[in-house]
Amino acid sequence: MSKNANTSKAVAAALDAAFKDAQEREAAAGEMSLDIRSAKFIIFSDHHKGNRDGADDFRNCERAYNAALAYYYHLGYTLVVLGDAEELWEERPKTVLKAYSHTLAMEGKFHQDGRYLRFWGNHDDNWSHPRLVEQLLAPALGGGPLTVRETLILHVKDGEESLGKLFLTHGHQGTFTSDSIKPLSKFFVRYFWRPIQRITKFSLNTPSTDFQLRYAHDNALYSWSEAQEKVVLIAGHTHRPVFKSETHEATIRKSLKKTEDLLTKDPGNPELQQQVACLAAELEWILAQNRQSAEIPPIIELKKPSYFNTGCCAFLDGDITGLEISNGKIHLVRWPNNEDDPKP
Structure with a gap:
């Protein structure tokens, strides 16, 4: 079996399990709906906020991200942070939360208004533990109850008509370094890679720098979504924007x-x-x-637009990408714009 086939098989099995878990949680807590006529969502992922040193992948993007937060907050959008917001393989949570207290306070305004959905990814899976969320993350966002999810199903409606489902998750499920050998990967990143990165300022967030790995994973995510009935997958993780099931490139x-x-x-x-x-x-x-x-x-062969990827908020040139849902459509956005102005 080829490497790509193995990747697709592992990712499909992991996503099947994650989707089943989301359905079970939904059955217990109730459905969440998105009315396509009025919904306004902005989805960002993979910030990898660090300690403002040479190993910090978010530092160059802070200006663009904070500008985007101000823009979408005043326009009444719901902010979705789709995992790997904090780089907790390299840093301790308190260090990151202190380094980016202003950015987190801006996110906190969405949280306080009830317009905030937070997910955990492989690099910030500390937030999969409710106790740590209550002790550390929630206070950084202004306090109050905070749920950090692995997955969420949003039922898309047009008035009373049901159109399908959005399945939101970070997208690391089924990867070798993020699932199979996660403890070893964390150890390597924190104690070997981070000191090198601090000196060289070279960014490495696999699979974002490995094109073949990145393609294989995107292909696996798309293959899973294409096989589902009326389900659109929205993920991050690969750092590679995918729109209408093919890359921006x-x-x-x-x-x-x-x-x-x-x-x-x-x-x-x-x-x-x-x-x-x-x-x-x-x-x-x-x-x-x-x-x-x-x-x-x-x-990726486009059969149906069933997979979208946010890209990331950790590009070396300071740009960020995300997915905007508004006016009944989904848009891939980049901050800043082509004129380098703080606009999408």
């Missing part, structure tokens, strides 16, 4: 190829020339941002 490549073909037929068209130039620039931006090679990657 793949989307831009397709648009660029289509526009180049049109320009070949009408080479003097200034509007097409401008579009090609803009798409080519955006592609190079993405390639440099993700530190990927220019080689065309394999593209």
Whole structure:
């Protein structure tokens, strides 16, 4: 069996278990619904907030993230933090919470207004323990009861009509380093990798820097979602934005190829020339941002738009990406915008 097939099998089994657990919790606590006509959600993940030293992957993104929080708070959005918000493989919780007290206070405004959904991932699974949440995280967010989930099913409705389900989870389920050998992985990151990173300031958040691993995991997440009935999977973990079940890079490549073909037929068209130039620039931006090679990657075959990925809030250039649900649609957003202004 190939490596990709093994990955898909492990991820599928883990997601099946996670989805079943979400259904059981839902049966006990009741359904949560999202009305597509009025819902306003912004979903971010994978901040990896640290100690403001050379090993801190979030430090460069703090400005963009805080600006986004202010924007979405004043517009009445619900904030969803989809795991790996704090880098607790490298740092102690109190250290991180103190280093980013202002950012957490901004998140806390959503929490105090009842517009906050919090998830734990593999790098902040300390928050899977309610006692630690009550003692440390909840006070940093202004206090009050706080539930930190592994999974959540949102029932999407248009008025009284049921449209399907959103399944939200961090997305690490089934990975070898995050599930099978997690204690060893934590030990390596904290005691071996972090001192090196502090000196070199080189960022490493697998699978975000391993393109083949990242692709295999995205493919496994999509394969699971494609097999479900009226279920859309929203995840993070890979640090790679995926929109309509294909990566942002793949989307831009397709648009660029289509526009180049049109320009070949009408080479003097200034509007097409401008579009090609803009798409080519955006592609190079993405390639440099993700530190990927220019080689065309394999593209997940798009059968249905059943998998979306937030990307991350830990890009080296200070950008962040997320998923915005508003006006009955889901959008991939990047902060700052192309003009480097604090806007999506």
